[in-house]
Amino acid sequence: MAKGSTKRDVERRKKSKFKVGVVGATGYTGVELIRLLFLHPDVSLEIITSQSKAGKKISELQPSLEGIFDKELEPMENIKDHELDLVFLALPHRVSMDFVKDHGLDDFRIIDLSGDFRLDSATLYEKWYEKEHVCPEYIEQSAYGMPELNRDTIRNSDLVANPGCYPTSTILALLPLVKGGIIDPKSVIVDSKSGVTGAGASPKTFTHFPNQFGNFFAYGLKHHRHTPEIETILGTVSNDPLQVQFTPHLLPIDRGILTTTYSQPIKAINEELVQDAFLNFYEKEHFVRVIDQPPTIKNVRGSNYCDVYATYDERTGRVITISAIDNLMKGAAGQAVQNMNLMFGLIEKKGLESPPLNP
């Protein structure tokens, strides 16, 4: 945790607004960050970058922003020309770490939305991401950016690894059970279903509209990169080693993740105990809503909320939990802004108060 953070913040707070930049602004996560930062009352979005599209206005590429936010994309190098407080990295995995290595954390704090700093060791990273980590020294310095788990660490961190979309939905669906020692940490099965924006903005055969429309399928069985992230993070709050069976599926919708988990209790429990564990754990959390019926994706669309439902099946002796998030919000840009608010000492929900878009 960089000592310098607090000092910088105090200094900045005297100014009217914090200055931030988005690196890699043309992907889905970048555009969602722009949508949120544009409205944020305490932040000024000073620079947005793109290597391949530099010189164009973001609104040429994303006409929804036409007349709202027409800033020109700049090359990444220009980051140095602005006295930024914080930079969001919306870059691909395995590219993001190069930026961190090159720029360090002295000039600005970083929230990295890729997977490059989420795992707790270079060895684990290299196993699942199949590339050598270029700056393992920063892994240790980084905080995992899930406020519900890690609020204080995030506040004081100069490098925040913003969680993956599936891990966010999964960890929030399991945290009270694992931290509370309620379930066997080896028994966890996670069946997740995500909208197609989770696959990124580049057209692929399986994301071609006629191939997705009316369709549904699993992918990445046994080997999805979010598996070690879930295990690492939940492992930090588990008494015993934890292992998850993680199976992602692709839903024919644009936004949203619904995650269903199954696990085995390790002590005598009942419905009430399970629900209370969730109600108590998330009592003060603004963005986690513990509800009494299975959540739906549309009830969180466009918002930073995570709806969670937990139940116990007496017949089978299993705990079932279900969570719903918007993968681009609580699963990416929304949570990044929540982290930024913490890092800047702002009210945590600032700029994230828009209710879900339903219908």
Next chain:
Amino acid sequence: MAKGSTKRDVERRKKSKFKVGVVGATGYTGVELIRLLFLHPDVSLEIITSQSKAGKKISELQPSLEGIFDKELEPMENIKDHELDLVFLALPHRVSMDFVKDHGLDDFRIIDLSGDFRLDSATLYEKWYEKEHVCPEYIEQSAYGMPELNRDTIRNSDLVANPGCYPTSTILALLPLVKGGIIDPKSVIVDSKSGVTGAGASPKTFTHFPNQFGNFFAYGLKHHRHTPEIETILGTVSNDPLQVQFTPHLLPIDRGILTTTYSQPIKAINEELVQDAFLNFYEKEHFVRVIDQPPTIKNVRGSNYCDVYATYDERTGRVITISAIDNLMKGAAGQAVQNMNLMFGLIEKKGLESPPLNP
């Protein structure tokens, strides 16, 4: 135009916030109003009503609002218990006018989102809505709530008839042509396509998911009630009598209207002239974006923007224009809030600045 308006406003402005209510809060338009008013910095939503659901929290019926806006629904009668500045009527056609008749305009101003005060005579109303108008005296007092057409009148009105969704998309796509005397007002063909929220929140056979999914069709040919609304309003700015051929279609999406219009010029024109007519007409309009390619519904989703494109086909000698709106926003609740801002002397875009949700 009620003389009292200005006086009341001045008085209110001394207070911290304007007080408003939503009558008929459980339909799609009502819920969308709540979503917007909840965030509006200068407004306090004092009461929401529902006859059939009074006593329940709105968030029980619309769980997307859980923990955000949990206000209890009250019976309509309670309107009188709050010192409201303005009431939004999100009631069905033919019901809304009863409220106006019963409550009048002395206690609060009204924005009516139904069709009951949009046409300019009781006779025309009775022909298309097949019911006697219960308070024709208010028709004359009412302003048609399209700021781009009618800004000053709205400001000073105590009863604003909020435009229909199809008429909004159609009128904005034709206004510069009709007002500019560019096209033959008898030649207008309007081919509109709307998302299913336009059909309301009550399940019907044709809105049953399996019947709409992968489907598309026209309906209400020749007889849709929005036809006289379009003709009446465009007629007020046309030199000669105007008649439109209006054909609505139902799109298998939730939100959005795209309207394609065809018309015949009445003088020698070219591409540039047509485009300039639109650029000039909407130059100072915040919510109408004149763009240089055909608009898409997703670029306005969840926002109050209307994207408009106009072109001239030299080969055929026809003008083609296309507009896109979110039917629940610029086509209903968004435009209602825009009107409210005008009526309260607020900045017109207050509370409507959220960029479209795309992707």
Next chain:
Amino acid sequence: MAKGSTKRDVERRKKSKFKVGVVGATGYTGVELIRLLFLHPDVSLEIITSQSKAGKKISELQPSLEGIFDKELEPMENIKDHELDLVFLALPHRVSMDFVKDHGLDDFRIIDLSGDFRLDSATLYEKWYEKEHVCPEYIEQSAYGMPELNRDTIRNSDLVANPGCYPTSTILALLPLVKGGIIDPKSVIVDSKSGVTGAGASPKTFTHFPNQFGNFFAYGLKHHRHTPEIETILGTVSNDPLQVQFTPHLLPIDRGILTTTYSQPIKAINEELVQDAFLNFYEKEHFVRVIDQPPTIKNVRGSNYCDVYATYDERTGRVITISAIDNLMKGAAGQAVQNMNLMFGLIEKKGLESPPLNP
């Protein structure tokens, strides 16, 4: 098993075509039966019934059949006026058994597509369907109509209980594991996802298009009626008592079910063993395709195929299997026709040879 079956069949085979009827022809299952029976070369669809719509042509209610199959709907009583070989019951649960009780099996054989004869005891039925069974004596006589499990019994049965949609996808995804004694029958978790036609043809709030579009959610946790069906049927081939954790979800598509199962092996196994178990078990099955990648719903749309994938996760020690069917075909009408073919001694795939509709 009625001894009379064979005799009747021999007699019928001399005629040109078998005569069949569909009772309850206006629901989704009824219409799908008509679509299939209309094309079947060896069958004549003599009568279709509907209590509420008798007197109307089916093509008035289902215009896709206009000019193709315009037969008039008759009241159920008219069944007796036709010398039918077989009647399909496409009636709701708890109604179907009344027909069987009233008509018996002497005049024609019956394939019942409801849940009324799928469970093996009236007691179990009454527990899950919350109604007394009106003719428990027929439960014993009935055969569970899944040819891959039960071919010979079906051939000779006069009353076939056509499987439920979820059970079909689940049982086919687990049969080689359970019958082969490969997995712990207490460890089975079934996470299913179904298109909305599975919820029937009547509009409901949760099937209203705007509520489903872009949405996804679980429902019926712990208590879905297909749970005892899966347990009963798989239990018949299991060495030890079997129990499943069954969680259905609703997909925003019209047709199709994808089922993901998780289970624990009870002996040392590996990937090859699991895959071979499926390849061997289904080697001669025309309608079950064992494939080497996760199946997709669209690859079976409109067809009677069930695609199955099985794998073993060495890391976690779990078996995962995934199946995909069209819920109206292999999950209802298609399987019913497959059963009919068996009962009539026809080639099993007769009338079911149309490839899936993809794209």
Next chain:
Amino acid sequence: MAKGSTKRDVERRKKSKFKVGVVGATGYTGVELIRLLFLHPDVSLEIITSQSKAGKKISELQPSLEGIFDKELEPMENIKDHELDLVFLALPHRVSMDFVKDHGLDDFRIIDLSGDFRLDSATLYEKWYEKEHVCPEYIEQSAYGMPELNRDTIRNSDLVANPGCYPTSTILALLPLVKGGIIDPKSVIVDSKSGVTGAGASPKTFTHFPNQFGNFFAYGLKHHRHTPEIETILGTVSNDPLQVQFTPHLLPIDRGILTTTYSQPIKAINEELVQDAFLNFYEKEHFVRVIDQPPTIKNVRGSNYCDVYATYDERTGRVITISAIDNLMKGAAGQAVQNMNLMFGLIEKKGLESPPLNP
């Protein structure tokens, strides 16, 4: 019209089945042809070709065909190794004509599904397709493959230019009006809406699922290549020169086209006259269903039917017609098989009798 046709046919008819091939079998049209030809009782699909995928089984690329039709893709050159009666060209525009030039019509008849032989002159072709026609001599020999317009010519032709999808829906929606001299041939406006399979099987940015989902837009205004095709073909049955305003839109569904047309009568007409014109014109047509309400895409999905509705608006004096087809069936592969049936002297609906897939 090739004299040789009849002789060849007579010869072939003595054999059990006609032999056909599909060139360019991996696109959407190719796969749909396979789906239909596989089931056709009088045809043997001898060869399917692909330049880039030769050597692979079609079912590897299109797993819906797994176990149903696993034939290997061959290079185009192998066409000569089979004694084919007819070859379907499912190649891109501007490529198809090379095949015709190279192979001629002596060895087999050709149905070309591209646009290369649809226009009536090389000059017109070159203007709209921006490429020199390599074999203009074949243009004259070719028949436009719309049986409802051209049945006899098709029967005797050796080269059939299968109509475009938009033109099919448009021409069928206008034929009775134009041929009957009912409308002003200069007044025709065509507002068409197509599913995304119409854009082909290659992923593009605008067909990326998140960009299409919940979206809708117009494209190709004023300049779409189907414009001259519609004008050419309708022009052949029009007394006076015909010109259409054609505007295509992209629907967020996989299959289907709905076309709405507007035109001006040139004589006194009424509702009855218009409807009778359609009923009479299509009285004997199996695949055109004249219906008394606006058609829907889902009522023709997966079938070769075209549903047409025609009405007259007395108020405005305009004729409105609406047609619905499945773009891959009546708009491509289905119509090609219908043409093949004619060319082979088979019953026209052979192999095309499957009812639409609805729901």
